[in-house]
Amino acid sequence: MLETTALPRKATLSPPLDTRYQVETPEGIDLPLRPAGLMARALAFSIDLGLRGLILGVLFIVLAFLGKLGAGLGSILLFGVSWWYMVLFEVLNQGRSPGKQWMGLRVVQDDGTPIGWSASLLRNLLRFVDLLPFGYFLGAISCLQHPSFKRLGDLAAGTLVIYREQPLTRPQLPDVPPRRPAFTLTLAEQRAILGFAERQVELSEARTHELASILAQPLQVSAPLAVAELNGIARGLLGPA
Numbered sequence: 001m002l003e004t005t006a007l008p009r010k011a012t013l014s015p016p017l018d019t020r021y022q023v024e025t026p027e028g029i030d031l032p033l034r035p036a037g038l039m040a041r042a043l044a045f046s047i048d049l050g051l052r053g054l055i056l057g058v059l060f061i062v063l064a065f066l067g068k069l070g071a072g073l074g075s076i077l078l079f080g081v082s083w084w085y086m087v088l089f090e091v092l093n094q095g096r097s098p099g100k101q102w103m104g105l106r107v108v109q110d111d112g113t114p115i116g117w118s119a120s121l122l123r124n125l126l127r128f129v130d131l132l133p134f135g136y137f138l139g140a141i142s143c144l145q146h147p148s149f150k151r152l153g154d155l156a157a158g159t160l161v162i163y164r165e166q167p168l169t170r171p172q173l174p175d176v177p178p179r180r181p182a183f184t185l186t187l188a189e190q191r192a193i194l195g196f197a198e199r200q201v202e203l204s205e206a207r208t209h210e211l212a213s214i215l216a217q218p219l220q221v222s223a224p225l226a227v228a229e230l231n232g233i234a235r236g237l238l239g240p241a
Helices: 038-066 068-092 098-103 117-125 137-145 152-157 187-202 205-216 226-238
Strands: 021-024 030-033 105-109 159-163
Touching: 038 068, 038 098, 038 105, 038 137, 068 117, 098 105, 105 117, 117 152, 117 159, 137 152, 152 159, 187 205, 187 226, 205 226
Parallel strands: none
Antiparallel strands: 021 030, 105 159
16 A cells, blocks of 8 residues: 655735835835734824814813804804814814824825825815714724725725824934044945944943953954944044034
8 A cells, every 4th residue: 555645734814904005106105104004093092082172172262152053153153163173273283183193103105295175175074984984993894904904995995094104303322522543444444433432321331341442452442442442433433413
C-alpha cells in the first residue's frame, strides 16, 4: 500500500491592518490620511451636542423674558443652532467643530481638500438618516462596516473625518556653542549624535555619560568632555536656531 504524505500547506498571512487613507495631490505627492474611528467621532459629537444644549439653554433663559416674541425667536434659534452649528464650524474653521477640535479631528473631502458649503450641508442634513431608527444606529453600522469609517452622510457628500496631523516641532538641543566634527560624518553617525542630544533630557546622568563614551571613541572625541563635545557637534549639525 502506498502511503501518501500530505505536504504542509504554506500558511497564508492576512495583510496587516492599516486604516490609512492615501490620496495623491495634483503635484503627484502621496498624502496619507488617518480616518477617525467610531469612538473618537462619537465623543466629538457628544461634546458638540453638549455645547449646543448649553447655548440653547442660555438663549432660552434670556428669551423667556420676551414672552411670545421670545418663543418665536427661540424656534428660529433652535432651527439655526441645530442645523447650522456644525456647518458653520466645519466650513469656517478648517473642518473642525469644537468637539472635533477637542478630539483632534477634522472633516475633509475625499481628496484631502477642505470641505465646502455644499458637502457640509449634505453630510449634516443626512444626519437624520444616520440617527434612524434610534440612537445613531445606521450611522454606527455604516462606520463599522466601511474601511474608512464613513457614515451615510459622508458617503453621500464625499467627505472623510480624519485625525488632524500634529505640526512637526524642531527638537530641543542643549544650549551650547556649535562645534565642527574632526572629520566628515556619515548619515548614520549624524543621526546617532542628534538622537543622543535630543534624548539626553530623558536619561539619567550616568546613562548620558555611558552613551557619550560609546560615541566618543569612533568620533575621535575626548572622553572626559564627550557630552559637551557631542552636544556641540549636534548643535552644529542642526544649524542656527
